[in-house]
Amino acid sequence: MILRVTWRRAVAALGALLVAAFAFWWVAPYDISARVPHWRIFGEALHGYMNNAVRLRTLGVRPPPQVDLDDPALLRLGASHFLTGCATCHGAPGVERNPIVQMMNPEAPYLPDVQPRRPAALHWITYNGIKYTGMPGWTGEGREDEAWAVAAFLAKLPEMTEETFRALAFGSTLAPAPVSAIPFGQHSGALTTFGGCVRCHGSDGLGRDGTAPQLAGQTAAYLRRALGNYAGNHRQSGIMEPMAAPLTDSQRDKLAVYFAALPFAPPPDPPRPAALAQGDAAQGERLARQGDPARNIGACLGCHGQPGNPAPRIAGQHPRFLADWLRLWRTGPQAPGPHAERMAAAVRMLSDQDIADLTTYFAGSDSTAATVARVP
Amino acid sequence: MRFHAEVSAQGGGPRRDLGVVSERKPWAAPAAFRQNRLRRIAAFSICALLLGGCEGAHSMLEGAGTGAAAVERLFWVMLAAAAVIWAGIMALAFHAARIKAQPEREDTAEKFVLLGGVVFPTVTLIALLIAGMLLLRGMIGGEPDLHVAVEGEQWWWRVDYRTPDGDVSTANEIRLPLGQTVELSLTSTDVIHSFWAPALGGKMDMIPGRTTTLKLTPVEAGRWGGVCAEFCGTAHAQMRFEIVVLPPEEFETWLAAEARPAAPAASADGQQVFLTAGCGACHAVRGTGAAGTAGPDLTHLAARATIASGILPLTREQLRAWIDDPDAVKPGALMPAFPDLAPAQMEALLDYLTGLT
Numbered sequence: 101m102i103l104r105v106t107w108r109r110a111v112a113a114l115g116a117l118l119v120a121a122f123a124f125w126w127v128a129p130y131d132i133s134a135r136v137p138h139w140r141i142f143g144e145a146l147h148g149y150m151n152n153a154v155r156l157r158t159l160g161v162r163p164p165p166q167v168d169l170d171d172p173a174l175l176r177l178g179a180s181h182f183l184t185g186c187a188t189c190h191g192a193p194g195v196e197r198n199p200i201v202q203m204m205n206p207e208a209p210y211l212p213d214v215q216p217r218r219p220a221a222l223h224w225i226t227y228n229g230i231k232y233t234g235m236p237g238w239t240g241e242g243r244e245d246e247a248w249a250v251a252a253f254l255a256k257l258p259e260m261t262e263e264t265f266r267a268l269a270f271g272s273t274l275a276p277a278p279v280s281a282i283p284f285g286q287h288s289g290a291l292t293t294f295g296g297c298v299r300c301h302g303s304d305g306l307g308r309d310g311t312a313p314q315l316a317g318q319t320a321a322y323l324r325r326a327l328g329n330y331a332g333n334h335r336q337s338g339i340m341e342p343m344a345a346p347l348t349d350s351q352r353d354k355l356a357v358y359f360a361a362l363p364f365a366p367p368p369d370p371p372r373p374a375a376l377a378q379g380d381a382a383q384g385e386r387l388a389r390q391g392d393p394a395r396n397i398g399a400c401l402g403c404h405g406q407p408g409n410p411a412p413r414i415a416g417q418h419p420r421f422l423a424d425w426l427r428l429w430r431t432g433p434q435a436p437g438p439h440a441e442r443m444a445a446a447v448r449m450l451s452d453q454d455i456a457d458l459t460t461y462f463a464g465s466d467s468t469a470a471t472v473a474r475v476p
Numbered sequence: 477m478r479f480h481a482e483v484s485a486q487g488g489g490p491r492r493d494l495g496v497v498s499e500r501k502p503w504a505a506p507a508a509f510r511q512n513r514l515r516r517i518a519a520f521s522i523c524a525l526l527l528g529g530c531e532g533a534h535s536m537l538e539g540a541g542t543g544a545a546a547v548e549r550l551f552w553v554m555l556a557a558a559a560v561i562w563a564g565i566m567a568l569a570f571h572a573a574r575i576k577a578q579p580e581r582e583d584t585a586e587k588f589v590l591l592g593g594v595v596f597p598t599v600t601l602i603a604l605l606i607a608g609m610l611l612l613r614g615m616i617g618g619e620p621d622l623h624v625a626v627e628g629e630q631w632w633w634r635v636d637y638r639t640p641d642g643d644v645s646t647a648n649e650i651r652l653p654l655g656q657t658v659e660l661s662l663t664s665t666d667v668i669h670s671f672w673a674p675a676l677g678g679k680m681d682m683i684p685g686r687t688t689t690l691k692l693t694p695v696e697a698g699r700w701g702g703v704c705a706e707f708c709g710t711a712h713a714q715m716r717f718e719i720v721v722l723p724p725e726e727f728e729t730w731l732a733a734e735a736r737p738a739a740p741a742a743s744a745d746g747q748q749v750f751l752t753a754g755c756g757a758c759h760a761v762r763g764t765g766a767a768g769t770a771g772p773d774l775t776h777l778a779a780r781a782t783i784a785s786g787i788l789p790l791t792r793e794q795l796r797a798w799i800d801d802p803d804a805v806k807p808g809a810l811m812p813a814f815p816d817l818a819p820a821q822m823e824a825l826l827d828y829l830t831g832l833t
Contacts, residue, residue: 389767390760390767390768390769391757391758391768391769391770392769392770393627393629393634393665393769393770394665395665396629396758396770396771396810397770398754398757398758398768398770399756399757399758399767399768399769399770400757401757402754402755402756402757402758402766402767402768403754403757406751406752406754406756407752408748408752409752409753409754411754437816438812438813438814438815438816439816441812441813442754442757442812442814445810445811445812446757446758446770
């Protein structure tokens with residue numbers, strides 16, 4: 101028998117299909133209980149789809165030139181954030197996960213045991229998250245730069261011992277006692293509020309290789325504002341927002357006052373990360389003092405380092421930190437309010453070379469001396 | 477012969493229509509227009525406006541500079557010649573419509589087309605081109621008495637003088653000595669602008685990465701207007717300037733005053749606000765440490781008559797409105813707003829700025 105396809109029959113078949121699909125949706129025969137595993141074919145299809153999607157979206161993606169995945173500073177930042185945001189579900193070297201998260205379906209992979217993906221794929225998943233799996237996207241909107249630190253850390257994770265991980269994640273200033281399993285909803289170790297700050301910003305408030313800025317010598321008002329902006333999602337960072345959001349007003353206030361009171365004594369002329377382009381300090385100084393008339397670049401020192409101006413102190417900051425934030429600011433305001441609008445207007449036209457020049461100047465002791473002389 | 481009948485019927489139609497049209501006097505305005513007083517008033521106003529453009533600070537017929545006088549001469553010569561040619565053509569057309577058609581010899585017709593349609597326009601246009609070129613040479617050649625650098629930026633004019641006492645930078649107001657030839661070096665930092673002060677001389681493009689020159693010799697003292705004559709972005713229409721022509725000794729006094737650092741602060745609080753708020757990131761006030769270069773030099777702001785590139789008089793109120801929200805005054809202005817200044821801070825700042833004589 102030959103089945104002749106006619107318009108009428110095609111429409112009828114399509115209608116039947118729609119009815120069947122609706123009936124499936126309404127009756128819901130497929131078990132969504134997390135306790136019951138997927139049908140094998142269904143689970144494999146979903147996982148394969150995810151792999152295909154990630155591969156397609158990271159074709160030809162390389163880390164940006166200023167990101168060196170072997171940089172120990174980046175590993176430390178990545179490890180610290182992994183401890184805050186990821187270890188609860190993905191585990192950490194030598195630390196088991198809480199039984200609760202092991203009941204997730206799909207189960208979040210225990211990453212210390214998993215052969216890592218390509219760095220670009222690690223970065224994509226870290227920044228975007230994955231729908232229907234419980235893997236969240238990056239909370240710092242537009243901060244794809246930050247996710248590279250996590251990717252750098254994940255690429256090195258399988259070969260990492262517990263001691264190495266603890267040293268990276270907690271910094272040299274703290275050595276919390278090991279725990280056998282991660283308490284649910286908490287860090288994989290005893291981490292106080294203050295400990296959460298100093299593992300990256302240092303107990304001296306001088307930062308750590310520019311992955312976290314120096315807080316010493318900033319005004320308390322500025323630090324309070326920055327913490328409030330992070331907590332209120334007015335300033336974007338996947339790393340700082342989860343740290344600032346749980347703090348009470350009085351905690352933020354105390355931390356701001358504490359770090360502002362620390363003496364401003366940055367190490368003179370810190371070594372420049374190899375991946376950062378070298379700049380010309382004299383050009384940077386000219387730009388910092390006068391700006392550039394041809395490209396409408398404002399003079400940095402017109403606001404930063406002017407007594408009474410609420411802009412943060414930038415002299416003596418690490419070149420990595422300055423370069424990261426100048427790249428962000430030139431794309432638009434990074435905080436609410438007219439000050440942020442003005443900052444964005446001043447740096448809109450900065451070139452990569454300008455950023456190299458400026459960071460070379462501001463990291464040097466000359467600018468520190470110039471600013472210290474002006475600000476009591 | 478049905479075909480012929482049709483043709484004659486069709487041929488009859490238009491003739492009747494023509495008859496209807498001819499009942500109305502051809503020079504009378506259409507009925508709809510006659511009844512519409514508003515339209516007439518509008519048309520009258522537009523004519524009045526256009527005629528109004530023929531005099532005043534922006535008029536090329538004012539002859540306040542030798543360049544403009546030359547342009548004006550050329551304009552009148554061209555206008556007169558065009559009038560003669562137009563009258564000739566009209567007479568010819570009238571004649572052609574009146575005469576009875578009669579056979580001409582073919583070579584007479586060819587000669588007429590060749591002379592009237594090829595030789596005459598070629599000679600006329602070449603003569604005009606030569607006259608124009610000579611005029612242009614007169615406008616850019618010769619040794620100047622003074623150099624002024626003018627830079628077009630979105631959307632204002634940076635004006636720099638070199639003096640023995642140091643460089644002078646001002647904005648949107650070009651002061652020139654009467655009777656002296658000044659060479660303007662024109663350039664741009666962003667897009668193509670065009671420098672045009674019609675009362676004083678010709679128009680010259682300002683091109684990023686190149687320097688063009690224009691010479692002006694003002695022969696009449698006064699304030700003359702100028703505009704950007706090349707569309708350059710949202711605030712193009714608000715990119716104006718003034719040329720102030722002064723007797724030479726007055727000009728020298730002014731230039732010497734401009735070369736001096738800023739006057740002592742009229743308000744110490746205001747100066748403090750100026751520095752603290754970050755005005756110095758983009759504006760220089762010589763002698764205060766404010767050394768920004770992105771925006772106009774404000775060392776002698778109060779000596780200028782206008783702000784916002786010639787569109788507003790420099791008054792306390794206009795300054796306040798401008799600082800509070802430049803974009804509201806001039807859409808697209810690149811200066812960021814300062815809505816966060818407290819009223820007392822703003823007043824002190826205005827005291828300071830209006831004291832920068």
